[in-house]
Amino acid sequence: MKGLIFDIKRYAVHDGPGIRTTVFFKGCPLSCWWCHNPEGIRKEPEEVITVQKMEGKDFPVRETVGRWMTVGELMREINRERVFMEESDGGVTLSGGEPLWQGDFLEDLLLACKREGYHTAVDTTGHTSRKNLRKILELTDLFLYDVKHMDEAEHLKYTGVSNRQILENLTFLAAEGKDLYIRIPVIPGINDGEENTEKTLRFLKGLNGAVKEVDLLPYHALAAHKYEKFGMEYRMAGVPEPGEKEMEKLKVRYEKAGFRVKIGG
Ligand code: SF4
Known part of the structure; x- marks a missing residue:
């Protein structure tokens, strides 16, 4: 069996505790307006043209994204970084795209990581x-779990899917006693309003202490140029990036509710 992978990031320090090797699975059932990894959405290898500069001239280079x-x-690949991961109490993070969209391969990879004694996180x-x-429950030490919007209609509009199954699965993981890092993309005018923040806080407080950290991920427009390259529509034109003050205010809000909070994961 093979899995479709579009990137491997070494020395990652924002994808769970310690220094980690993060493997990015290609293919995602969502299509979030703000996605900064559009190359991870389609579940197939893609041929794209990138422009490389040499001696002041532009040269188009064909590359395949996804292997x-x-x-x-x-x-x-993972074992090459073993010493850094072990000495920093880090491990392996399997991310995407959506790694559970290649569920059987994900299970096999987690099994292999566990056989090697690594701490495992699934984003x-x-x-x-x-x-x-359930198949990966015992093989996963930590879940990095996205919470994008509490309103079902808004969630559907901005991600292409309902949030119902997502919230039910989150409640299930908490009830199973799994450790959770909640990842919240902060998108001005879309999910940073008072009502959504209040509902998110209330929901997370109901998860019986399973939430070990809340990562507030400020939206940034750095990925905008990728959309054209992948022939996709960029729908975030005009949406501002959140300011430092707004992020800090939100962080304090979550901290006051009793959560350990990081800006940027
Ligand atoms: S879930 Fe993540 S990878 Fe998938 S479309 Fe949304 S932001 Fe992109």
Whole structure:
């Protein structure tokens, strides 16, 4: 069996505790307006043209984004960084896209990571079947779990899917006693209003202490140029990036509710 992977990030320090190796699975059932990894959305390898500069001139270069890899190939890559991960109490994070969209391959890779003794984290949208989630429950030490909007209609509008299954799965993971880092993209005018913040806080407080950290991820427009490259529509034109003061205010709000909070993960 092979998995479709679009990137491997070494020495990652924002994807869970310690220094980590993060593997990015290609393919996501959501299509968030603000996605900064549009290259991770389609579940197939993609040919794109990038422009490289050489001696002041532009040269178009064809590249393939997404590579089918075996668990063995990935483990060889991961094991190269073993010493950094072990000495920093880090580990391996499986991200995307949505890693659970390649559920069987994800399970095999987690099994291999566990055999090697690594701490494992899965960064997920939570938009998956309960059966899929159960398969990786015991193999996953930490879930990095996205909470994008509490209103179902708004969630559907901005991500393409309902939030119902996502919130039910989050409640399930908390009830199973799993450790959770909640990842909240902060998008001005879309999910940073009073009502949504209040509902999010109330929901997270109801998860019985399973939330070990809240990561507030400020929206940025750095990925805008990628959309054209991948032939996708960029729908965030005119949406401002949140200011430092607004982010700090939000952080204090979550801290007062009793959460450990980081800006930027
Ligand atoms: S869930 Fe993540 S990877 Fe998928 S579209 Fe949304 S932001 Fe992009």
